[in-house]
Amino acid sequence: MNYKDDLGLQPRIRSSYMRLHPAEKKIADYILENETTSTIDIDTLANKTQTSKASVSRFCRRLGYGGFKEFSLHLAQENIAKSKTDEAVGLIRKTMYANAQACLDTQYLLDEQQIEKIAGSIAQASRIFLVGSSAVAPIILDFSQKMLRLGIVCHYDQARRIQKMQAAVSGPLDLVIAFDLSGEAKGTIEAVSIAKKMGAQIITICCGIGSSLSELSSIHIYGVGQKMGNYVTGTGETRISLLNIVDVIFYRLMEIMPADKRDEMLNKTKDIILEDWN
The missing domain is CATH 1.10.10.10 (Winged helix-like DNA-binding domain superfamily/Winged helix DNA-binding domain)
Structure with missing residues (x-):
């Protein structure tokens, strides 16, 4: 060859x-x-x-x-x-291509029925707890902010101990959404395992198909799991993939929410954003 x-x-x-x-x-x-x-x-x-x-x-x-x-x-x-x-120009081109390709590849991994179930579970949950840390923390914060734009409050703390405590006080009416890149992060798996024992519904959003984390969930969805070159921090592709999934969930929630409530929440939060810009 x-x-x-x-x-x-x-x-x-x-x-x-x-x-x-x-x-x-x-x-x-x-x-x-x-x-x-x-x-x-x-x-x-x-x-x-x-x-x-x-x-x-x-x-x-x-x-x-x-x-x-x-x-x-x-x-x-x-x-x-x-x-x-891996010189500068070549590296720039490869980085942009890899990130763009991750966006395109994500669509082939998404299951419309799973997205529908996730949106429905979020809309019906009594409380929502978010689990995950390190590289996925910015993704979780983005998810939390998008939910807040729709008037949906999510509980999130980056400290793993707090995440486990939140899992311990969750129950059958609550929803736990766990984010991870590989689906094998020990702290995330431990927190989700606790929540599952408490009877909470579990949703996992990660890039590890058949991972230990996804095995704990009733609803799981996957992003593109890749790394570029020899750099252990080269997780741009995976994070961009997960950010795309967050957007898909957000837009689906916008579609299923009553229009009057959705518009009210979006306008209220938009005013706060605009005030902060001035």
Whole structure:
């Protein structure tokens, strides 16, 4: 195979993602989120993704490789090429392209029925508690502000201990919405587990298909889970994907709310925003 002219690994995964089997999607998510996989062996990759060597081999073949050895070699060469070409202009172009592609890819991961269920649950909830921290905190704050524009108050504190306390006092009439990138953040999983024991309804919005977090929810929706280059902070794509999901939920809520109540809330909050600008 001529790797120089070949399609890159991430575009391959993006284009093949929807037809991957569940176990193969776990492998895809792990590879996209971990740039060190070029040094990993097939047994370790299977263990890390809780799949099997057979699943890893099928995943490699589905992406067009002869097997894991060819896949691993391509990944290693691709990482070397990236390290040599990440100059300013090229990096800017790749960053913009990756973020734009994340927006386009998100639409193929969204389930209209799940969006409908989320909007309905938010509208009917007695109280809403938001869970998540670190990289998803700005996304949660954006979600909270958008809900407030519609007169829907969400309880959120970035401190994990407070999130667990809020989960502990939740109940069957309450809604807990958890955000995360990978779906494996320990603190978020712990808070959601507590809320589930209390009988609260759980919604998860993350980028890890089949993740531990999504397994705890009755309603789950996924964004694009990717990383660019060798940078552990390269989560722009995943966050942009989740921000798009927040917008979709917001606009769907606007559609199902009574027009008079919606307009009243939007006008009240708009006045506050305009006053703050002056």
